[in-house]
Amino acid sequence: MAYSVELLDITKRFPGVLANDGVTVRFEEGGIHAVIGENGAGKSTLMGILYGLHQPDAGQIIVRGARVTVPDPSAAIALHLGMVHQHFMLVPSLTVAENVILGNTPTRRGLTDIKVAEERLSALSEQYGMAVRPGARVRDLSVGILQRVEILKALYRGADVLILDEPTAVLTPQESFALFDTLRALSAQGKTIVFISHKLKEVLAVAERVTVMRGGKVTGELATAGTNERELARLMVGREVILTIDKQDPTPGEVVLELRGVHAIDDRRLPALRDVDLQVKAGTIMGIAGVEGNGQTELIEVITGLRPTTGGRISLGGTDITGRSPRELREAGLAHIPEDRLERGVSTEATIEENLILDTFHKPPLSRRGWLDRKAIRSYANQLIRDYEIATPDAETRAGSLSGGNMQKIVVAREIAGGPPLLIAAQPTRGVDVGAIEYIHRRIVELRDKGSAVLLISAELDEILSLADEIAVLYEGRIVSVQPRAEVDELELGLRMAGVHGDAEPDGAGAAA
Amino acid sequence: MTLPQTSTPIFSRKAREILDGTIQPVVVIIFAMIGVLVLLAATGYDPAKAVDAMGRSLGKDLGGTIRWTTPLILTGVASALAFRAGVLNIGVDGQIYVGGIFASMVALGPASTMPGIIGIPVVLGAGILGGALWALIPGTLRVRFGADELVTSILLISVARLLVEFLVLGPMAAAGAASASLGTDQFAEGLWLPVIIPRSTANLGFFLAIAVAIGMAFLFYRTTIGYALKMVGQNRRFAVYGGISPVKTFMIAMLGSGAIGGLVGSMELLGVMRRMPQGFNPGLGFDGIVVALLARNHPIACIFAALFFGMLRTAADNMERFADTPRTVVQIVQAIIVLAVSAQLSFGWLRSRMNRRSTPTSGPASDELTSRSGIDMPA
Numbered sequence: 001m002a003y004s005v006e007l008l009d010i011t012k013r014f015p016g017v018l019a020n021d022g023v024t025v026r027f028e029e030g031g032i033h034a035v036i037g038e039n040g041a042g043k044s045t046l047m048g049i050l051y052g053l054h055q056p057d058a059g060q061i062i063v064r065g066a067r068v069t070v071p072d073p074s075a076a077i078a079l080h081l082g083m084v085h086q087h088f089m090l091v092p093s094l095t096v097a098e099n100v101i102l103g104n105t106p107t108r109r110g111l112t113d114i115k116v117a118e119e120r121l122s123a124l125s126e127q128y129g130m131a132v133r134p135g136a137r138v139r140d141l142s143v144g145i146l147q148r149v150e151i152l153k154a155l156y157r158g159a160d161v162l163i164l165d166e167p168t169a170v171l172t173p174q175e176s177f178a179l180f181d182t183l184r185a186l187s188a189q190g191k192t193i194v195f196i197s198h199k200l201k202e203v204l205a206v207a208e209r210v211t212v213m214r215g216g217k218v219t220g221e222l223a224t225a226g227t228n229e230r231e232l233a234r235l236m237v238g239r240e241v242i243l244t245i246d247k248q249d250p251t252p253g254e255v256v257l258e259l260r261g262v263h264a265i266d267d268r269r270l271p272a273l274r275d276v277d278l279q280v281k282a283g284t285i286m287g288i289a290g291v292e293g294n295g296q297t298e299l300i301e302v303i304t305g306l307r308p309t310t311g312g313r314i315s316l317g318g319t320d321i322t323g324r325s326p327r328e329l330r331e332a333g334l335a336h337i338p339e340d341r342l343e344r345g346v347s348t349e350a351t352i353e354e355n356l357i358l359d360t361f362h363k364p365p366l367s368r369r370g371w372l373d374r375k376a377i378r379s380y381a382n383q384l385i386r387d388y389e390i391a392t393p394d395a396e397t398r399a400g401s402l403s404g405g406n407m408q409k410i411v412v413a414r415e416i417a418g419g420p421p422l423l424i425a426a427q428p429t430r431g432v433d434v435g436a437i438e439y440i441h442r443r444i445v446e447l448r449d450k451g452s453a454v455l456l457i458s459a460e461l462d463e464i465l466s467l468a469d470e471i472a473v474l475y476e477g478r479i480v481s482v483q484p485r486a487e488v489d490e491l492e493l494g495l496r497m498a499g500v501h502g503d504a505e506p507d508g509a510g511a512a513a
Numbered sequence: 514m515t516l517p518q519t520s521t522p523i524f525s526r527k528a529r530e531i532l533d534g535t536i537q538p539v540v541v542i543i544f545a546m547i548g549v550l551v552l553l554a555a556t557g558y559d560p561a562k563a564v565d566a567m568g569r570s571l572g573k574d575l576g577g578t579i580r581w582t583t584p585l586i587l588t589g590v591a592s593a594l595a596f597r598a599g600v601l602n603i604g605v606d607g608q609i610y611v612g613g614i615f616a617s618m619v620a621l622g623p624a625s626t627m628p629g630i631i632g633i634p635v636v637l638g639a640g641i642l643g644g645a646l647w648a649l650i651p652g653t654l655r656v657r658f659g660a661d662e663l664v665t666s667i668l669l670i671s672v673a674r675l676l677v678e679f680l681v682l683g684p685m686a687a688a689g690a691a692s693a694s695l696g697t698d699q700f701a702e703g704l705w706l707p708v709i710i711p712r713s714t715a716n717l718g719f720f721l722a723i724a725v726a727i728g729m730a731f732l733f734y735r736t737t738i739g740y741a742l743k744m745v746g747q748n749r750r751f752a753v754y755g756g757i758s759p760v761k762t763f764m765i766a767m768l769g770s771g772a773i774g775g776l777v778g779s780m781e782l783l784g785v786m787r788r789m790p791q792g793f794n795p796g797l798g799f800d801g802i803v804v805a806l807l808a809r810n811h812p813i814a815c816i817f818a819a820l821f822f823g824m825l826r827t828a829a830d831n832m833e834r835f836a837d838t839p840r841t842v843v844q845i846v847q848a849i850i851v852l853a854v855s856a857q858l859s860f861g862w863l864r865s866r867m868n869r870r871s872t873p874t875s876g877p878a879s880d881e882l883t884s885r886s887g888i889d890m891p892a
Contacts, residue, residue, distance in 0.1 A: 327756030
């Protein structure tokens, strides 16, 4: 079969990092090809080189048999390459058609001819089975539809090769399935699809071939038909990874955390939490599922004392803790893995040691009457570094110089070390590599087995499904359902996350049709 | 580069850090001095005489150097304390004035009949109180109403300076012939800080200043307060999340900084002026910012940075007197140092940002690679 794009021996060096090291990948015409790897493996850089965002230091780019250079994205478009970014590049106040023709406007006697564009767009969406109304305002559309608009935009500009950067990161399961259908339809009509991902399941579900990258190099290229999650994970991480978590049935104890009728407003002073009731019992993990931006951040912040409530009560172990300060809450037994590591979880300028003692520095044995005991602090830090397998030369290393996974281990070590009765774990594995994910999951389950209550908030549905004993769905600031894990149907969960009860179509798809 | 270094170090980590921290300021100083000498030569002055005057400030006129070093150590430490917690108390000069007012009220009143051994601490204590109270104003405005302390503390400098002027013209004006000189009466001789170098105004306050700097170093590096201040200064959201009270740390840094400013005011009056004249503070607070900048907020390094600026100031006096060279050269040296140090800081900051962006080892950075560059359409 012919190749539509070949990247041969690509090398790209950024200051201090070899992002791509002699990478060779070939994409078959009309095929669906996945490029997978951990954060920092070099996959985004490679796609950036193909799309003209970066210039390679060495290597060749061959498009349809001819050697080319791609100095910038417009050259890529001229070569019939199209890219769908993770963050959509659309103007909310314009219509779909207006967005699509931006920078490439059809004119008639000097005036914009939107009709032509709308007709072509309708033809395209019909041809590939992507229902989108050209006259709809972009701001009214759901995330899944926006992604379709992005794909249509690329097709409208004549793309034969479509590059999608982590396309499912922002989608509900239903929207993901719809996207996969679209990709298959596109491929069936001769378009070449390249998609970047780190989700093994979906790679196996939709791609025909997969290239695995690690540390800037290709570690494997295989047909998805002949491989499995385990092998891909091993190629990504470079060692065996345990993907499923071994966990016993929970032994639920007393209610540790209880929210009753809690209301809160967000930073724009709009209602973010409405009448939230929630109970988390000792020895269990309660998972909060939901598409990001449905009140998760506010829920975490009101429980951890970082945001005031505007109504309702929160209690911890039977005591009312509404309106307490973070210090008081920590004294009462609350630990918190925050959702944004770099903003709250660690101080990148501070040393690992200083990061590890944030919640304990004011108490013996680390300090007495206001004086820090430097020996005790050093041995405490070294102990945590050993116990939690934080890869660092010593305790005095700047936290910011560590990898994302190791930084997150600092957070996990600090929060879990004291054996807190209640752990709020928000996006505990966001942006960390597969090996660290496995480790952090194991630690959270261990904590639960020792009798702590865990509230897990995650945008990764898989993480919730594999860890949680009970799953609550948060939609537009309300808890719309709470079910034991065993009774949860993944598809139904997805519908609830999209705000639909029962078996009706999700909002997004309905609006588009 | 972002990977932790594993090679065996020649020096211990501590020694290497101290060395790293010392070399750069020294290089900056040397370049600043060379720059000024070239400037003097180019404008027709005699650089040799300037060098000679500089030498004088370490020899014959060591007293002058110590006299200026004393307040500069303290104002440097005052700035370092605030900056460590990310508090922009730029109004130390105002706190010096109000410290001086409190000190002279006590010195001319209740303390005037006390023996020095009791009277001096009482007067210094009053100065400390005055400075802290003056810092309480911008502190409260910030905590209660969110008013930027940088702006309010600067504005309060003028208020304090005019307050001194008002007091020495009216309520506290010296009696008789001395009133023409715009100041208060002289303090009782027992309250004067003992002179340590004859025929100069270098006084016992020098040792007090060093003691304060050492004490502050202990506070910074050995106490829970020092840790809390640093964490808030480095990443406020991190500190708050961890249970550190931002209001408490802000107030500690603000009031502590003001208290040291107040101490400077009272020491200047007791040790050098021996009364309160109008406008008695020649911008010691602002010079302290430069000292802290050069010392990178390290209290012990502030002693050496202050010594350098004290020497420079004395040299400038001597140059004007003996070498006929304008004293503005000191300001030029200061300006060069400020520019060099802040350029260095901003380069370091830029470099660390660039590293973060181009290192695919951390999660969000690799996303930025594609989303920040290239595409110019609004999201």
